[in-house]
Structure formats: structure tokens, C-alpha cells
Amino acid sequence: MNNHELCGKPFADAxxxxxxxxxxxxxxxxxxxxxxxxxxxxKCKKLPEDCSKQLKSSNHCHRLVMENAxxxxxxxxxxxxxxxxxxRRFAIPKTGINYKFLFxxxxxxxxxxxxxxxxxxxxxxxxxxxxTSGINELIRTCELMKLDTxxxxxxxxxxx
Numbered sequence: 001m002n003n004h005e006l007c008g009k010p011f012a013d014a015x016x017x018x019x020x021x022x023x024x025x026x027x028x029x030x031x032x033x034x035x036x037x038x039x040x041x042x043k044c045k046k047l048p049e050d051c052s053k054q055l056k057s058s059n060h061c062h063r064l065v066m067e068n069a070x071x072x073x074x075x076x077x078x079x080x081x082x083x084x085x086x087x088r089r090f091a092i093p094k095t096g097i098n099y100k101f102l103f104x105x106x107x108x109x110x111x112x113x114x115x116x117x118x119x120x121x122x123x124x125x126x127x128x129x130x131x132t133s134g135i136n137e138l139i140r141t142c143e144l145m146k147l148d149t150x151x152x153x154x155x156x157x158x159x160x
Contacts, residue, residue, distance in 0.1 A: 015037055016035040016037055016043070017037075017109060018035055019035060025042050025044050028044070032044040032046055033045050040089075073148070076093050076094060079150055080151045082152070082153045083112075090105075092135075094143075097135055099131050113154055115130075116128065117129045117153070118155050119150060119152045121141050122144060
């Protein structure tokens with residue numbers, strides 16, 4: 001039985017999505033999931049009992065935190081992502097992330113995401129992230145600029 005069968009689809013509720021950065025609530029890691037809405041209000045959402053049992057028996061943490069709960073602040077980059085008119089925030093590890101994982105993660109949050117993701121680099125140019133090397137360049141640029149948070153935007157070329 002896979003995770004979705006046991007735990008449900010955590011991004012199915014468009015109003016309350018899993019908090020992927022910092023949770024200010026004291027959620028139980030085995031039986032609850034920290035979620036937030038567009039206003040960044042957070043709450044603890046109870047996981048299905050079978051899911052909690054599986055997490056407890058396998059003694060591992062929920063994959064949705066993208067392993068960031070175990071990373072120090074200097075090992076991750078905070079991202080604020082604008083898709084259409086909505087802002088989302090999350091963190092990515094500075095090493096070991098690949099484009100396919102990021103793309104699939106963003107699609108799970110916003111199914112209409114088309115894969116076109118831009119940011120403004122240290123020279124003021126718009127840069128499209130389209131590969132793992134593009135993600136690495138973004139992280140390198142942020143480190144050079146001593147940025148802990150980067151703003152990225154989904155783009156729709158039909159608007160250009």
C-alpha cells in the first residue's frame with residue numbers, strides 16, 4: 001500500500017496546504033501535519049489513523065517537509081513563489097535537489113504550474129530555471145548575494 005492510500009493526498013485541499021518551511025504550531029510529527037492557508041495562518045491537521053501507525057512503525061518523518069526539518073538554516077534556501085496571484089513559501093536544500101523533484105513538488109502544490117519559473121539574478125536579468133544546473137546557479141547566486149530568501153515567479157509566455 002502506498003503513502004497516498006494510507007495518508008491521503010496532502011495537497012488535495014487547496015485552502016490548507018502542508019507547511020514546508022517553519023511551523024509555528026506544536027504538531028505531533030506522527031499523528032498531525034502542519035498546514036497553512038494563503039494568509040499564512042497555520043494549524044495542525046490530524047492524519048488518518050493508518051497513516052500515523054505506518055509512520056510510527058517505520059520510524060521516519062513525513063516526506064512532505066522535503067527533509068528540511070533536519071537541515072540547519074545555512075543548508076537550505078527559503079523560497080517565496082508566486083504562481084498566478086498566489087504566493088507560496090517553502091525551503092529547498094542547497095545541495096542534492098534536482099529539477100524533476102522541484103517541478104513535481106510545485107505541480108503537486110499548483111496543478112496548473114507549467115514548469116516556467118523565473119527569478120531576477122544579481123545583474124538584474126530575468127533567468128528561467130529549466131534544469132538542475134539552473135537550480136544550482138540560483139543557489140550560488142543567492143549565496144554570493146548573501147540572501148536567505150529568494151523570490152521566484154511562474155511565467156506565462158502568452159502574457160509577454
